[in-house]
Amino acid sequence: MKILIADDDPQLVRALRVTLTAHGHDVFSAQDGAAAVTIAADTHPELVLLDLGMPRLDGVRVIEALRGWTTAPIIVVSGRNGGADKVEALDAGADDYITKPFQIDELLARIRALARRATTHSTSPLVTFGDIQIDLSAKTVTRAGALVHLTRTEWRMLEFLAKNPGSLVTRQTLLKGIWESEQVSDSGYLRLYMSQLRRKLEAEPSHPRHLLTEQGMGYRLITD
Template identity: 50%
Template sequence: MSHILVVDDEPALLRALRISLQARHYSVLTAGTGQEALDSVGQAPPEALVLDLGLPDLDGVDVIRGVRSTLDVPIIVLSGRADTGEKIRALDAGADDYVTKPFVMDELLARLRAILRRPVTTVPGPPPRIGPYEIDLAAATVTGPDGTVRLTPTEWKILALLMANPGRLVPGRQILAEVWGPEGAGHGNYLRVYLAAMRRKLEADPGRPRHLVTEPGIGYRYQP
């Protein structure tokens, strides 16, 4: 089952595309803005992207460039812009195909099947860091100027959750639920203790953290 992200600001069209794709056994996520699309790509990379250019917050071409900076995922532009210059701009930015609205669903599906035949590769980025410390989540290692820093299994769970959402707020209740399960919901003090310990190990100034940031009363964020 291929995972497809469909991005368009027309709810009726999103619904029609989702129904048609799911009926053909695709897994479908939808987004109504460019930022939602980029966030979705960062959290769950799709195997193909169907993208409108006329989004309310970002130009679709900028979304293409943002996706292309991290993924070699196939992209089909689905747009009401029939101007040749717009098509060239989108294709030059990294789109693989361009379908003009109104369109025939069977043709769009045929084009989707065609681009899914080629392999998708990920462009590796630099490893995440907290100050001078390099974090390898896959190997569960932290390496700094003086060698390896040891984190406990619970600290690793918290760090991995925060780093999966760089720059974004992760509610404290979500961390408690994912790390400790239902029984952790009423124990925010657990989280404060572990974050304090992690800051002592990783922050240059634990009292004024730059990377493992608290949003009082709401949650925490990893700030790259």
Template identity: 45%
Template sequence: MTFVLVVDDDPAICRTLAINLRARDYEVETAGDGRSALQIVHERLPDVVLLDLGLPDIDGIGVLTQLRAFSAVPVIVVSARSEPDDKVEALDLGADDFVTKPFSLEELFARIRVMTRRSGAEQPGLSLRVGDLSLDVADSRATRAGEEIHLTPIEWKIVAALARKHGRLVRQSELLRAVWGPGYERQTNYLRVHLASIRRKLESDPAHPRLFVTEPGIGYRFTADV
């Protein structure tokens, strides 16, 4: 399920977006200020962020700048600021799109769909080929030079969670929750053990991984050129 973070200091906008997004089967969290938004992102990386610029503490530009220091999560700025300079600044700092208030819900949802398609959040049948390694995430099938490679169900869950966010940082807590469920966010030793096994099976040089890369103390990325 695609996870959308709505960041806006207007409770009515947060409520309207949350209701309408959930009705379309999105998972939603809302934040009324920049600090709360960044805390949510550090706990679990969203698939898309809807970001207002006029926030009461850290403004939207500050939130965007901090986000881009560690994540490529798609960000759609949703703001009443309509001056070209505001749009240019937001886009130059890494926003993926800019929607001016008041906005059409259907147009906004269409833009969200574009972002999730680009990021891989709506790619359940993801297949990848890296050199002589082929990964079919939908069928849980891996081969190297035509020879089958066996991964356990847990290993496939980890591979799928990372591959579907190709190139993007997946935080340890988010990965643990996706694979084992709520309540396991602190069991980082689980990830170390299973990632070591995945690397032995899928990496050409497990001691120097190029596919499943660790960001020490933060999380993991699937970084292969595909």
């Protein structure tokens, strides 16, 4: 996989380059936001690791520039751990967010998850986890082969997560997508519908393994 690292910390870039190359990836790097956009246009990376606080062009602006022409997964790797920064980056088009300092094994797992998502999304309408099978084409869900009845809203919420397995889907994205309005605010609706989905799809709804909450940000479907 071709990976672009956009970060102005040369030590971090060097360490990531060594690790990612050892795992068989082709690595490119950029030390500022403007260079990241230019290098991405030249190399067409399959995944981007992006810091937010870079010179010349802020990371969120880089995400917006890239999303103008590519759907390649973008993982923000940033020292900013505020909820507002994360939501802004994810709403701009990032697929995931990991806070510095981080464990390299976690980053590699996030990369693998996004790579699987890209492959699954392009080849099959079926998403499976545990004994659950979601058919995005037929708009059906089965559990151990038996059809599971979902309300329209439950299906819409699950559909957003299933189309982006492994990735964080923000509350704002869900609210806008489900109710098709910028004016809807979350007054507990999402928690309610997520609770209902877990009751129908998780083996232990009170200890979910697949339908996970990212506190203050949104939800994530884990298919492993």
